Amino acid sequence: AQSVTQLDSHVSVSEGTPVLLRCNYSSSYSPSLFWYVQHPNKGLQLLLKYTSAATLVKGINGFEAEFKKSETSFHLTKPSAHMSDAAEYFCVVRSYNTDKLIFGTGTRLQVFP
């Protein structure tokens, strides 16, 4: 069975400092992995996706993630946090034999001035 584990439920950073949101995955197959962001009272927006091409994936708003098979990780990073980055972030794996998405429990990112 496939799954993702988000290692931190809350992350707090100061504006202008780097962001690291951690995600480990479990999959018997080469996974399709995604990061989604959810702002308060909004839907989910795709930040980036990994589909067995380049291991370093660039997304929107300056975010990127690196797929590391040896560590079964897909951590999300951003060099410099902005106040508007404050939101809930979900690491997601697509089920191999269906189209369903399996969500992590989410990481709430707070950004302080």
Add this chain to the structure above:
Amino acid sequence: DTAVSQTPKYLVTQMGNDKSIKCEQNLGHDTMYWYKQDSKKFLKIMFSYNNKELIINETVPNRFSPKSPDKAHLNLHINSLELGDSAVYFCASSQAGREGQPQHFGDGTRLSIL
């Protein structure tokens, strides 16, 4: 030009009532989904339809009945609403068969049962 739109955005109703949530996508996708997000923000799939055919049904009570009149619409009808149904319900769509094709989500319907 909204890609995936859900109505209503907010739904407040009494226990025991029957209600429907509508979803429409204009992306030309052939697959649509319903997800439930609980009070702890955990998201779990409920149903998926591909070209009007039910593909995924994740052990959801049969009080929940999805209906897909065409591949651009997937509605969710809920009978005899219970307190535990209070949640945010998200509709999503994607094009099946393409590796890594992401799902596009609506803004959610916030259902509160009194």
